[in-house]
Amino acid sequence: xxxxxxxxxxxxxxxxxxxxxxxxxxxxxxxxxxxxxxxxxxxxxxxxxxxxxxxxxxxxxxxxxxxxxxxxxxxxxxxxxxxxxxxxxxxxxxxxxxxxxxxxxxxxxxxxxxxxxxxxxxxxxxxxxxxxxxxxxxxxxxxxxxxxxxxxxxxxxxxxxxxxxxxxxxxxxxxxxxxxxxxxxxxxxxxxxxxxxxxxxxxxxxxxxxxxxxxxxxxxxxxxxxxxxxxxxxxxxxxxxxxxxxxxxxxxxxxxxxxxxxxxxxxxxxxxxxxxxxxxxxxxxxxxxxxxxxxxxxxxxxxxxxxxxxxxxxxxxxxxxxxxxxxxxxxxxxxxxxxxxxxxxxxxxxxxxxxxxxxxxxxxxxxxxxxxxxxxxxxxxxxxxxxxxxxxxxxxxxxxxxxxxxxxxxxxxxxxxxxxxxxxxxxxxxxxx
Amino acid sequence: xxxxxxxxxxxxxxxxxxxxxxxxxxxxxxxxxxxxxxxxxxxxxxxxxxxxxxxxxxxxxxxxxxxxxxxxxxxxxxxxxxxxxxxxxxxxxxxxxxxxxxxxxxxxxxxxxxxxxxxxxxxxxxxxxxxxxxxxxxxxxxxxxxxxxxxxxxxxxxxxxxxxxxx
Numbered sequence: 001x002x003x004x005x006x007x008x009x010x011x012x013x014x015x016x017x018x019x020x021x022x023x024x025x026x027x028x029x030x031x032x033x034x035x036x037x038x039x040x041x042x043x044x045x046x047x048x049x050x051x052x053x054x055x056x057x058x059x060x061x062x063x064x065x066x067x068x069x070x071x072x073x074x075x076x077x078x079x080x081x082x083x084x085x086x087x088x089x090x091x092x093x094x095x096x097x098x099x100x101x102x103x104x105x106x107x108x109x110x111x112x113x114x115x116x117x118x119x120x121x122x123x124x125x126x127x128x129x130x131x132x133x134x135x136x137x138x139x140x141x142x143x144x145x146x147x148x149x150x151x152x153x154x155x156x157x158x159x160x161x162x163x164x165x166x167x168x169x170x171x172x173x174x175x176x177x178x179x180x181x182x183x184x185x186x187x188x189x190x191x192x193x194x195x196x197x198x199x200x201x202x203x204x205x206x207x208x209x210x211x212x213x214x215x216x217x218x219x220x221x222x223x224x225x226x227x228x229x230x231x232x233x234x235x236x237x238x239x240x241x242x243x244x245x246x247x248x249x250x251x252x253x254x255x256x257x258x259x260x261x262x263x264x265x266x267x268x269x270x271x272x273x274x275x276x277x278x279x280x281x282x283x284x285x286x287x288x289x290x291x292x293x294x295x296x297x298x299x300x301x302x303x304x305x306x307x308x309x310x311x312x313x314x315x316x317x318x319x320x321x322x323x324x325x326x327x328x329x330x331x332x333x334x335x336x337x338x339x340x341x342x343x344x345x346x347x348x349x350x351x352x353x354x355x356x357x358x359x360x361x362x363x364x365x366x367x368x369x370x371x372x373x374x375x376x377x378x379x380x381x382x383x384x385x386x387x388x389x390x391x392x393x394x395x396x397x398x399x400x401x402x403x404x405x406x407x408x409x410x411x412x413x414x415x416x417x418x419x420x421x422x423x424x425x426x427x428x429x430x431x432x433x
Numbered sequence: 434x435x436x437x438x439x440x441x442x443x444x445x446x447x448x449x450x451x452x453x454x455x456x457x458x459x460x461x462x463x464x465x466x467x468x469x470x471x472x473x474x475x476x477x478x479x480x481x482x483x484x485x486x487x488x489x490x491x492x493x494x495x496x497x498x499x500x501x502x503x504x505x506x507x508x509x510x511x512x513x514x515x516x517x518x519x520x521x522x523x524x525x526x527x528x529x530x531x532x533x534x535x536x537x538x539x540x541x542x543x544x545x546x547x548x549x550x551x552x553x554x555x556x557x558x559x560x561x562x563x564x565x566x567x568x569x570x571x572x573x574x575x576x577x578x579x580x581x582x583x584x585x586x587x588x589x590x591x592x593x594x595x596x597x598x599x600x
Contacts, residue, residue, distance in 0.1 A: 371473055371498035371562065375441065387473045395474060401496045402474045430442075 037381025
């Protein structure tokens with residue numbers, strides 16, 4: 001593990017604010033080869049690798065303390081419950097939240113659906129659920145840069161309830177067009193669901209501007225923070241949103257765990273989504289009452305060992321320091337933007353500076369389809385993502401069938417950025433572009 | 434690029450990609466279909482013209498990677514001018530080759546330039562690309578036959594290769 005004060009130097013004079021090589025040593029996969037070349041893993045916006053500290057924590061828990069939680073009186077059950085709830089506290093602290101405001105889901109997608117179905121269920125719940133009710137004449141606002149997971153559930157919710165879906169469109173520079181904010185968010189708006197940092201464009205949105213307008217009209221706000229929580233310090237209270245979603249596998253944690261954060265009083269009033277064990281207070285044949293949050297939203301056996309792993313990932317990131325991670329990623333992103341601009345025929349899709357930006361960089365290469373770019377880069381050991389990145393409306397907006405996307409994380413190096421840029425030169429030569 | 438890429442990107446594939454055969458939509462047709470590959474956004478619009486049991490024209494337009502575009506080009510060479518039953522048989526042979534993960538030796542008499550796609554079968558992520566044009570053609574041809582009051586010569590083969598994966 002890296003002492004927070006360590007300084008690492010990588011290729012070409014860029015100096016990292018921590019020892020990147022020591023970090024890399026914690027990720028065994030980074031020393032393997034792919035197609036005869038050292039792996040250059042630039043698909044972190046899709047999913048990140050896990051350090052041995054995370055794998056060890058999960059394994060140790062499964063080997064020594066595992067049992068189902070919240071059920072038994074035996075020692076293992078107590079230990080497992082204690083560790084599960086301690087993990088919840090740890091993860092909550094990572095985003096500046098209280099432990100009982102964090103609900104575990106199987107992934108980010110389930111968290112959006114949880115809220116969407118809770119809002120449907122509000123129609124037949126008591127008066128405390130009034131804030132979540134939707135019907136004809138009401139509006140839900142999203143943006144044109146949403147990941148499908150923060151778009152399709154709202155389309156479906158509007159279909160079920162008769163509410164209307166509206167959205168912010170995008171500027172040519174890859175930013176939200178907020179010039180019409182007062183027409184998009186109106187007195188009829190009940191919910192504004194929007195992304196913090198786009199997985200395809202890299203754009204970071206001005207949360208304060210949107211939440212301020214939403215508050216004016218009394219609308220709820222939900223933030224997709226899947227691409228921001230792993231990369232930069234996020235404090236849910238400072239953001240001023242009502243609900244926030246993130247996912248474990250994009251922040252060095254296991255797959256199979258996502259999280260929904262909500263303000264305590266809001267979660268307390270929100271109807272459940274999935275029914276079953278653990279989420280109840282009393283059950284009779286005629287009906288049931290529900291447990292308080294977060295248990296109300298965690299029906300069935302929860303994601304136990306994944307929570308243990310994710311808590312270890314939070315420990316890891318805090319030990320390196322998210323401020324430092326963010327600074328290093330921005331240095332790599334700046335280098336990537338410069339390098340990509342130097343390749344003739346490359347067009348960056350999204351902001352071309354590091355201002356208000358994450359570290360996902362999408363681009364197209366004239367005359368070579370992204371699938372062919374990605375396949376050819378893979379032959380050089382370089383892993384990038386190609387396709388529409390679950391954000392098809394963005395591709396349509398910028399009139400491209402798909403993009404190639406490189407996305408960086410704390411273990412990437414300047415040499416890897418250079419390998420991408422050089423690799424693109426070889427791709428161009430092969431395809432005669 | 435390395436040797437491995439060259440086994441995927443055969444010269445025949447690159448030739449069809451750079452100089453596609455029968456490309457462009459023509460006005461004389463019976464049925465038009467639009468197929469997409471949901472994982473990557475590749476799409477093809479394809480028109481079929483039948484004369485009785487003979488495929489007289491297949492025209493298409495679309496956007497996609499080298500594999501999907503070259504495969505559509507090869508497909509038109511293989512089906513235009515042939516009887517529907519013969520063409521459907523070749524479509525089935527191509528599908529079988531693509532889903533073989535490299536275990537099937539392609540028959541050049543049946544698939545002609547299509548044998549160049551044998552290497553694609555070893556890249557599961559690209560199989561859907563290679564099948565896009567073929568599936569569009571089968572769909573359009575079945576619809577044209579149905580409109581003419583005839584059933585397709587083969588019962589449609591259950592196709593599990595184009596299912597949507599989480600993107």
